[in-house]
Amino acid sequence: MFLNDEEASSAGANAAEPAPWRILIVDDDVDVHVVTKFALSTTNFLGRRLSFFHAYSAKEGLAKLRDTPDVALILLDVMMETPDAGLRLARQVRETLHNDLVRIVLRTGQPGQALEHSIIVDYDISDFWSKTDLTTRKLFTTVIASLRAYATLAAAAQARNDALAELDRARQVQAAVDHHAMVLTLDLHGRILDANPLFCHFAGLAREQLRGRDLHAVHRQPFPEALANDIRVALARDGSWTGDINTTLPAGPRRLHCSVLAIKNSDGAAQHYIAVATPLPPA
Numbered sequence: 587m588f589l590n591d592e593e594a595s596s597a598g599a600n601a602a603e604p605a606p607w608r609i610l611i612v613d614d615d616v617d618v619h620v621v622t623k624f625a626l627s628t629t630n631f632l633g634r635r636l637s638f639f640h641a642y643s644a645k646e647g648l649a650k651l652r653d654t655p656d657v658a659l660i661l662l663d664v665m666m667e668t669p670d671a672g673l674r675l676a677r678q679v680r681e682t683l684h685n686d687l688v689r690i691v692l693r694t695g696q697p698g699q700a701l702e703h704s705i706i707v708d709y710d711i712s713d714f715w716s717k718t719d720l721t722t723r724k725l726f727t728t729v730i731a732s733l734r735a736y737a738t739l740a741a742a743a744q745a746r747n748d749a750l751a752e753l754d755r756a757r758q759v760q761a762a763v764d765h766h767a768m769v770l771t772l773d774l775h776g777r778i779l780d781a782n783p784l785f786c787h788f789a790g791l792a793r794e795q796l797r798g799r800d801l802h803a804v805h806r807q808p809f810p811e812a813l814a815n816d817i818r819v820a821l822a823r824d825g826s827w828t829g830d831i832n833t834t835l836p837a838g839p840r841r842l843h844c845s846v847l848a849i850k851n852s853d854g855a856a857q858h859y860i861a862v863a864t865p866l867p868p869a
Contacts, residue, residue: 606637607733608656612647612675613663615695618717622661625722631733644671648678657688658736659729664694676709686710687739689732693717763862768842770861776800779858788865790836805833821848821859830866841866 609626611619619640629636639654641647643666651657660679664672672692679685689712696716705711712732715724763769768785770778778796786793789804796803809817813831820827825848832841842863848856 604634606635607631607658607736608637608639608654609659609661609729610639610641610647610650610654610657611661612641612644612650612666612672613661613693614642614666615663616642618663618693622725625725626729629726629729631730632737636729643667644675647675648683651679651683651685651688655683655685658740659689659691659732662690662692664692665696673705673709676705676711680709687736687743689736691715691728691732693720766864768863768865770863772801772859772861774856774858778803785863788835788840804835807834817846821846821856825850825856831863841868 611622613619619638623638626636639650639657641650645667647660647662651660662672662675664670666672668674676690676692679688679690690709691712692714694714694716695718706714712735713728715728720728764782764784766784767782768788769782770785771780773779777798777800781789781793781796783793786796789796791803808814809831813829816829817827826846828843828845830841830843832839834840843866844861844863846859846861849858849860851857
């Protein structure tokens, strides 16, 4: 059965039952609300029932959408308090509420009324029907297609938001690392691809001056052969190396605790290396 607002709230409290799809009917004809709910009374999509919200003018519809941002579908009458009230509401949904997810299906009680193509495109209208042509079967098909589109868009939006949140966390971690450690990105031949600000500070060179140069730009003495061999063997075997090195930077002699990690491609081959070094107190 379909749910009214109170039943939907009660169902939402039941963690075992998935939240219903919220559908907003905006129409100044009470009978349209009744007939629409009855026609969709047994509809179930992806294991979720339907919950209906009602507005009898464009102004009331806008208020409902402000209070209920997770409405999946609007069944929207074109002519209400003004001949273009529905079109104005569609524009407000996209431009004022900045709601790009909710699907909008326009309905009109005026047989033969045409809708400009620009309105379909500009306001992202999913469909447009004359009420006399919108049979129960067609209504069901339209609603399911709209809910499927909404579900796809909502999933994509959630994935985008999750990626942005993860990127923000990564930037925070990077900022913390940049504050306490020197970070170098090296190619497979040991040439510098990138350097963080702290490394540039200790090296006395700008990032642009370091890119493309090998480590001798900052570590002028050759690494002891035993140490260099130990690093090569560890990277080839384990993909990482950790240890202490002595170096002489422009800022003076330094003892560094270093970790080098091989960044691999999908085939398991090293693409480049990340080196992280923290200064140690003098021995």
